[in-house]
Amino acid sequence: MLWAGTMKGDERDTLGAEFKNAVGELMELLGMPNISDFFPGLAWFDLQGIQKRVKVLAGQFDRIFEAVLSQRLGNEKEGGQTTVEEIKQSLEKEKDFLEFLLELKDGEDGKTPLTLIEIKALLMDMVLNGTETSSNTIEFIMAEMLNKPHTLQKAQQELDKVVGKDNVAEESHIMKLPYLHAVMKESLRLHPPAPVLVPHCPSEDTLISGFRIQKDSMVYINVWAIHRDPTIWENPDEFDPERFMNSNVDYSGNHFNYLPFGSGRRICAGIAMAERLSDPALYE
Ligand code: HEM
Structure with missing residues (x-):
């Protein structure tokens, strides 16, 4: 590419x-x-x-x-x-x-x-x-699904229905595979490839929720902990793609409980591509 x-x-x-x-x-x-x-x-x-x-x-x-x-x-x-x-x-x-x-x-x-x-x-x-982030995501998706065979089965059924057994999955199918998409979201919740994002550095002193963040300090956002916070997620350590079915939580960075691609001005520039690269359907 x-x-x-x-x-x-x-x-x-x-x-x-x-x-x-x-x-x-x-x-x-x-x-x-x-x-x-x-x-x-x-x-x-x-x-x-x-x-x-x-x-x-x-x-x-x-x-x-x-x-x-x-x-x-x-x-x-x-x-x-x-x-x-x-x-x-x-x-x-x-x-x-x-x-x-x-x-x-x-x-x-x-x-x-x-x-x-x-x-x-x-x-x-x-x-x-753009490389290891996507390949790690694929590996975790595969591993999680192998550990939870019913999720694998459900993804396979969806693929059979939308793509067809003898057809090759194409990029155009991705948007018609909501369960597989939920699998990807759930895997990124449990295994964000950048667990503390990349360090951010404020250019001026900033007050956030009463905390003063000093100019030039190195700020890490512990997304890994947020994604497994039991006050936010039910059974946080459980791989359960269903939680993302019919949910409006997306990768936009506007849902502060779910930030696998970061948020704000330095949010991941490759989300659209990551969505395509990390879809296991394309690697059958
Ligand atoms: C599953 C796959 C991926 C994940 C989880 C991911 C995650 C992230 C995260 C967490 C950041 C830092 C955001 C922040 O600190 O707020 C980032 C930045 C970035 N990502 Fe991704 N990424 C993925 C794939 C890709 C791909 C495929 C590309 C490009 C082809 C890409 C290009 C970038 C770029 C250029 C930045 C820097 C943006 C900036 O600093 O302005 N990423 N990504």
Whole structure:
């Protein structure tokens, strides 16, 4: 999805493998409690060596993005022209994310030009936020359903009815599968891939419900605890998709008892895609 149109064959496989390892390692480092975050005075010492390892990985990512970009831009130059029109024509059928970004870079209207550094940053954002979150969600959905066979059975019955036994589930089916959607919501309640969201940092002193949150402090929202709060959820530790059937609780971040994608201005930018990627029906 990100740049499939660029690399072919072996090159794509090698780069893909290197990329996958780097993503895995970076995710591990991001999830690691870092003493430097809690005692900023010690950050300089980088006691656990996390910063050092991240720097090495950052270089590795940069090389991968460079390779993809120079390949794509090189291809453009070979044709003698670097016009947006040319890119559009060559990839009319198979547009990947990079293609859209390059269109913005060379924006016809010049309103939103992007630099190559910004393009790399956007690719990085998509990779970090959009890969393990979705794959972890799928794994938890599968595991929960295997432990509760009646939920699996119900999901299968819904699939048989809406998709049909011999058909392949398509993206267009997703909205017609309310039970499966409830399964996904319930799994994200019990296993939010970002259990304390990402740290937020207020730009000014703020008063919330009588509590003063100091400017520049690091704020974690313990979504995991909210999602299992017995004063909010009945049998909170129980996997029960039914609780989301006929419920108006959604991913908008407006229901403060349910925030798997966060809330407000920094809410997840990929909810629509996550809904599609995390639907087990598409992985049958
Ligand atoms: C089940 C899948 C996913 C979950 C649970 C999830 C969850 C989250 C959470 C909790 C945040 C932080 C929100 C906050 O701190 O308030 C976030 C941010 C973000 N997510 Fe997702 N995400 C998922 C999939 C995706 C996908 C597929 C993409 C893109 C393709 C994506 C792109 C982003 C981006 C770009 C941000 C940063 C937004 C910002 O800071 O303005 N996410 N996500």
